[in-house]
Amino acid sequence: MVTVAFVLDLSNNWLGGVNYYRNLLTAVSRYAPDSIRVKVFLPKGQDMDAFRDLSKNIEFVSVSFPARWTLPWFVRKLWMKFFHEDRFLARHLLHHGVDVLSHAPNSVRCQGLKNIAWIPDFQHKYLPEFFSNEELSSRDAEFERMAACMDKVILSSETAKNDFIKYYPQYKEKACVLRFAPVLDFDSPKQVNLVEEKYGIIGKYFFLPNQYWKHKNHKVVIEALRILKEEEKFVRVVSTGNTSDYRAPGHFAAIEAFVKEYELGDRYLILGMIPYADVQALAEASLGYINPSFFEGWSTTVEEAKYRGKPILLSDLKVHREQDPRRGVFFDPNDPEDLAKKMWDLWQQPILNEDIDVLKRKNEAALQEFAREYADIVREMHKLNKNFDN
Incomplete structure (x- = not known):
């Protein structure tokens, strides 16, 4: 059996990344435990609560990486920089019988x-304007x-794959698509x-x-609510999620100021970071989702709406069109009036629970399909590795 490793650092507060890995590891744990063996390597002392319930079919391994600013840390960094290989990590993975990273x-x-x-x-x-020159x-x-x-x-x-091929055409044969599916909790909504x-x-x-x-x-949603308020139409939006953006430290404060200026506090509720079970319950009880994003790779929000059978108002992006939610309503992310009209149209419809x-x-x-496609990718890599060794 092929052994595949993940090396995760959960300290950067990227919730989208945590959710992605949780979805993938859950799918593999449920549907491919006899096909591939998974080992997850985490820096020693790191909190693994997000994955604790997956320990039945997945092995978690703590790794003591060299402490910052020590001689081993400097040596490792320099070796990685000049030779583009990580001998420290490779040694740990091979010691644990890993075939594929x-x-x-x-x-x-490695x-x-x-x-x-x-x-x-x-x-x-x-969207280069959202990044510093150094980040770009x-x-x-x-x-x-x-x-x-x-x-x-x-x-x-496929949208991201096409971008990869556009920017790196000489490596197009390396590209493959793995669309993720969400792990939904259909029990927590009982606590709605x-x-x-x-x-x-x-x-x-x-x-x-x-x-x-x-x-x-988020601003386009709040602008739409302001327009609806001026038209004396009441619509409410409940918002959850991390309120910090390292690239724009004042962004959330500006959102709060806008809500306060136009007295939208009863129409736009900001809950911030709340327990996952509460998120699931609120999603299930909602009229539908909104995803106004200017850019996505493969939106978790859209996938959740699809598998909850919920309507979703979503920005008109190529990738959102690719996701093709059955009850999706597309709008121009730069046009709050377009969104306001479509919010009101949907608001007046009855909630239809499937x-x-x-x-x-x-x-x-x-x-199950997510797990199968991923296992196929890993097994193909292992097969190529065995052929190379021979």
Whole structure:
């Protein structure tokens, strides 16, 4: 059996990344435990609560990486910089019988096994104004090294794959698409009344579960609510997610100021970071989702709406069109009037709840396909590695 490793650092507060890995590892744990063996390597002392329930079919290994600013740390950094390989990590992985390193943490190879990279999207190419010049150069260099040094590069959508081929045509044969499916909790919604009472929510609402990064474009939703208020039309949106954006430290404060200036506090509820079970309950009880983002790789929000059978108002992006939610309504992310009209149209429609057993089966089928496609990628890499060894 092929053994695949993930090396995860969960300390950067990238919730989208945590959710992605949780979805993938859950799918593999449920549907491919006899096909591939998974080992997850975490820096020693790091909190693994997000994955604790997966320990039945997945082995978690603590690694003591060299402490910052020590001589071993400097030696490792210099070796990685000049030779683009990580002998320290490779030694640990090979010691644990790893055949394939998946979703490599950087563009540096681990010799002696196959290396797979993951590039979620090319946002910096389309929205360079949201990045510093240093970040733009760093991303370009990192992605190009991944294309050159990795054995395979996973992209989360055909849209991202097309971008990869456009920027790195000489490595197009390395690109493959792995669309993720969400792991939904269909039991926590039973606590809907308690959760709504907990946050003081009365009546229907749209659900907006995006982090407050600038490109997520919450502003267009609040502008739409302002327009609706001027038209004396009441619509409510409940927002959850991390309120910090390291690239735009004042962004969330500006959002709060706008809500206060136009007295939208009863129409736009900001809950911030809340327990996952509460997020699931609010999603299930909502009228539908909103995703106003300027850019996505493969949107978790859209996938959740699909498998919950919920309507979703979503920005008109190529990747959103590719995701093709059955009850999706597209709008121009730069046009709050367009969104306001479509919010009001949907607000007046009754909430239609689909059969939960049917939705569960669809979600499980999607996770099973996700696991199968991923296992096929890993096994193909292992096969190539065995052929190379021979």
